[in-house]
Amino acid sequence: MSRDTVFDPTAPLTPTGNLRRRQVFSRLAIYGATAAAVLAVGVLVIVIYTVAARGASALNLDFLIKGAPAGIGPELVGTAIIVAIATAIAMPIGVLIALFLTEFAGSRATHLIRMTLDLMNGLPSIIIGLFIFGLLVNHHKQSGIAASVALAIIEVPLIARGSQEVLLLVPGSLREAADALGVSRWRAVLGIVLPSALGGILTSTVLSVARAAGETAPLIFATSVFDPGKYSLNPFEALPNVPVRIYTLSEEANPTGFAEAWGLSLILISLILFASLGARALFARSKRKMA
């Protein structure tokens, strides 16, 4: 209520003066926050729309199965091999770390390991590329395996954090019941705790795969010199792969190359988006079922 108005009992109950100003400001803030959300979704829609519109024209069966310059078959197969091996390495390690955190570690060890996982997760992927180059490629040669190890390092913290989260959701009563029946620790963990958390563990694995499949920086070091025209299945050689191919094509100013890169981008982005959306939906369901 501003100072110079005289109290008038018949005036309508609408805010005036300072209150009005405050409410207008508040409403503007709400519009601003809404606009920010719309902006973010808008950017996502624009990016996906561009990729879909420009990539769709390239898509046909030949494009999917033939080698360059007609198609992208070798890259798809190579990426599948690299990511499969990476996940085969990362999943057991990630789940074991999560088990260590939930079943065995005291609070100090938990803090240490969680900090380590955070650091691994925050590590720029180009650093992991340098590391893999120094460890596996330098003095040897490029290989799909080197790429898989690099991607495994990216996947481990994601799988471990996700699995830990679902393991913590396993009701304590299950563990206590097992203890009361005299079931030993390892049987309880392998027979009761892990199976009931399996859905969530698989979810976080799928999410980590979606993240790893698009990583480019480490692959530049590990498996970038390949013949995009030929299928290659040997992981001890450099394997053709989707991200590096997109990167190479994007650096060459060549319209047919751009068309191929849009096609590759469309395939990659749809795989990733479907995998992560599906995994999220599954996770929400299994979480609801357990809680």
Added chain:
Amino acid sequence: MGYVSSTLPPMSATASPTAHLGSRPSRGRRSRRKQADRIGDAVLYGVCLLAALLSIAMIVLIGYQVVHGASPAISKFGLGFLTGTTWQPNFGEFGAGSLIFGTAVSSFAALLLGAPIAIAIGLFLSLLAPARVRGVISPLVEMLAAIPSVILGFWGILVLAPFVHENIEPFLHGTLGFIPIFGAAQTTGSSVFTASLILTIMVIPIIASISRDLFLAVPRDVQDGASALGATRWEVVRGVVLPSTASGVVAASLLGLGRALGEAIAVAQVIGAGSEIQASLFKTGDTLAARIANQFPGALTELHKASLFYLGTILLVIGLVSNLVAHWIGRRFSFEGGTLR
């Protein structure tokens, strides 16, 4: 999520997982079974411990390999490498000065643009949006983080850069040209500014999802109390929500900054690989990570490679520090790194 003690099995209070076993001697089949259980427990514990130790060893090994690869350059250039601004592989002269500058400028610009937007999104998702809208928008915002950086960079080259070059740069130069950072537009859209925009897109989902979780955790009754005292929606946010989560929001921004500092591919695609320190955002530039990605495959001399490893060492130190600080500030909140939720 806190470490709820009731979800822990009772014996985790003791150091050894086998402490509860074998206190009572028994015979025959039972004892053989106990023997097997004792071995099983020990093996499971050992394997889990090994995996956990492996993660620590990995960090140490990564640090060692990167510094080891950089050692020829470190012994040749010393700390002068950090301030030297010449980068001429043909003459064996290397300095990281302009790259550190480019990294700092592009990342801070991205944070300056991205953090307010992301915090606003976090507020929208946590306090304003109805549950059903939140259920749709939240995953969509996180989808932004799932777009591979190489695709974002490719889109940046062919879609964003021309748009920025033809529309945004002339506009900003025309209206705000008296500020040196908005210099004249160059011949292409490859610029520090375009790179900052790409980084902004990458930073937003990280900060938004963490701050949304932070805001959701602010107790409802405190907010209702403020409302009951007559505070408007904004005043509740300004007076209750933001102050109680400020340190967490700072930590989230640091995580976003770490992501922006370390992004190599997308930046390499759009920043234009310039080598000079320039005030204008519309000129080409380069960052530590982008320089590594650009030049490593073609690096011929050992010194060139070692210098790129040296850049990696700088990046590693900056990245570790920003993550550690974020971890330290944010430990009160223990957020989930924005991966699952």
